[in-house]
Amino acid sequence: MSDAKLPLLVVEDDPGMQKQLKWSLDDYQLIFADDRASAIKQLRRYEPKVVTLDLGLPPDPSNSSEGLATLSEILALQPHTKIIVITGSDNKQDAINAIAHGAYDYYQKPIEPEELSIILKRAYWLSQLEQQQQAYDKLTLHLGRVIGDSPEIQKICRVVEKIANTELTALLLGESGTGKEVFAHTIHECSDRRSGPFVAINCASIPENLLESELFGYERGAFTGAHKKTKGKIECAQGGTLFLDEIGDMPLPLQAKLLRFLQERVVEPVGGRHEIEVDVRVVCATNKDILFMSQQQSFREDLYYRVSEMTINIPPLRERGCDVILLARAFLINFNQDLGCQVKGFDESALQALTAYSWPGNIRELQNKLKSAVIMAEGSNITAADLNLMAQEAPLAVFNLRQAREEAEVKVIKQAFSFTNYNMSKAAELLGVTRPTLYSLVEKYQIVINREVTAS
Numbered sequence: 088m089s090d091a092k093l094p095l096l097v098v099e100d101d102p103g104m105q106k107q108l109k110w111s112l113d114d115y116q117l118i119f120a121d122d123r124a125s126a127i128k129q130l131r132r133y134e135p136k137v138v139t140l141d142l143g144l145p146p147d148p149s150n151s152s153e154g155l156a157t158l159s160e161i162l163a164l165q166p167h168t169k170i171i172v173i174t175g176s177d178n179k180q181d182a183i184n185a186i187a188h189g190a191y192d193y194y195q196k197p198i199e200p201e202e203l204s205i206i207l208k209r210a211y212w213l214s215q216l217e218q219q220q221q222a223y224d225k226l227t228l229h230l231g232r233v234i235g236d237s238p239e240i241q242k243i244c245r246v247v248e249k250i251a252n253t254e255l256t257a258l259l260l261g262e263s264g265t266g267k268e269v270f271a272h273t274i275h276e277c278s279d280r281r282s283g284p285f286v287a288i289n290c291a292s293i294p295e296n297l298l299e300s301e302l303f304g305y306e307r308g309a310f311t312g313a314h315k316k317t318k319g320k321i322e323c324a325q326g327g328t329l330f331l332d333e334i335g336d337m338p339l340p341l342q343a344k345l346l347r348f349l350q351e352r353v354v355e356p357v358g359g360r361h362e363i364e365v366d367v368r369v370v371c372a373t374n375k376d377i378l379f380m381s382q383q384q385s386f387r388e389d390l391y392y393r394v395s396e397m398t399i400n401i402p403p404l405r406e407r408g409c410d411v412i413l414l415a416r417a418f419l420i421n422f423n424q425d426l427g428c429q430v431k432g433f434d435e436s437a438l439q440a441l442t443a444y445s446w447p448g449n450i451r452e453l454q455n456k457l458k459s460a461v462i463m464a465e466g467s468n469i470t471a472a473d474l475n476l477m478a479q480e481a482p483l484a485v486f487n488l489r490q491a492r493e494e495a496e497v498k499v500i501k502q503a504f505s506f507t508n509y510n511m512s513k514a515a516e517l518l519g520v521t522r523p524t525l526y527s528l529v530e531k532y533q534i535v536i537n538r539e540v541t542a543s
């Protein structure tokens with residue numbers, strides 16, 4: 088048990104019994120209540136996960152009606168409370184009734200502290216497990232919008248889970264259409280800010296002269312056309328998450344103002360003289376190499392370090408293995424519904440084409456291709472022709488195990504050579520084979536070695 092004792096509500100009207108429990112249950116922070124009203128009051132105040140409840144409570148301690156009413160009220164207020172009902176030795180039927188009403192367990196007097204302790208420990212343990220499960224369910228619910236089984240995407244999901252509840256400013260990097268906004272939204276949904284707003288602004292799509300007032304808001308009369316005081320996107324995200332998309336396109340003069348906001352967490356509307364405090368979590372995204380841009384002075388270096396407290400690289404679709412099929416199947420279901428179509432699936436040629444194509448437009452392109460394929464499909468399955476992917480972009484996927492093994496062997500042998508600077512003995516050692524075996528593999532696969540291979 089940790090230093091901070093867990094609260095245990097003991098609903099018991101017998102002072103002698105209260106005393107006995109006080110001595111024997113030293114591990115817990117005991118909170119006593121001697122009737123229904125005080126039990127509910129203490130429940131609200133301490134929110135204990137576990138309660139022991141004597142069924143015979145005043146005003147009618149001789150039967151279980153008041154105890155059962157207390158049980159129901161506790162469960163109505165805190166449905167996950169584990170209630171252990173304590174009954175006299177001849178009231179087993181009452182105890183069974185209580186279990187039917189939602190009690191977790193029962194214990195018959197006389198009290199044996201060690202036995203009761205075991206039951207309590209189990210109740211707290213179960214309650215903790217349930218809490219963990221609920222937290223996990225919440226996460227999987229929010230991560231549910233991210234479709235992807237590949238290790239790359241699963242790894243990103245784990246990072247998102249970890250950073251969601253921190254205040255770290257996250258920078259999402261990836262090609263266009265890889266899902267940067269999806270992940271930004273997921274960070275928000277997995278955080279305690281989920282009940283607050285998620286406000287996205289695309290820094291590339293708003294003209295430079297309007298971006299400042301869009302972000303920071305403006306006072307009435309600040310410029311021609313500013314008829315009324317207007318909140319900026321940053322202030323609109325109060326209590327929630329601000330997603331700055333395409334941050335690499337933010338004009339340099341505005342970058343200075345953004346940096347100030349990130350450091351001080353205050354905004355000054357255009358034409359205003361007062362500062363407004365804002366509590367927002369910031370997530371940024373770009374498909375530009377802003378580290379390189381900062382070295383070239385086309386992006387502020389100090390801003391780069393400020394926004395990249397946690398950088399997440401989102402891989403392009405072509406590097407996510409079979410995720411493309413998973414996504415395609417999910418989108419097919421959506422498009423069938425939206426377009427009132429009944430396409431069943433993909434034929435072999437379509438699956439080959441989907442996995443072999445390089446998807447320069449990533450998931451957005453996949454969505455577009457599928458939408459038109461669903462409309463174009465003549466049969467019950469989508470074919471490669473329906474997908475209309477550029478033929479030259481689609482070398483056949485390898486489904487031949489022998490060929491796949493050989494290709495993997497060649498790749499790893501070449502890697503071993505480059506790691507060992509083309510030293511045959513060291514490469515053989517690294518690969519876990521003898522030198523003669525490595526020689527014969529080099530010969531078998533006709534591996535061209537750029538440098539002269541050193542034998543020692």
Ligand SMILES: Nc1ncnc2c1ncn2[C@@H]1O[C@H](COP(=O)(O)OP(=O)(O)OP(=O)(O)O)[C@@H](O)[C@H]1O
Nearest residue numbers: 232233234235262263264265266267268269450451
């Ligand atoms: N893992 C995913 N699972 C399901 N849908 C996804 C996933 N990733 C992206 N999408 C969908 O793909 C489309 C493009 O995603 P998104 O807008 O998040 O990409 P982006 O990287 O922000 O693009 P851009 O850089 O062009 O703004 C959206 O319709 C989104 O719902």
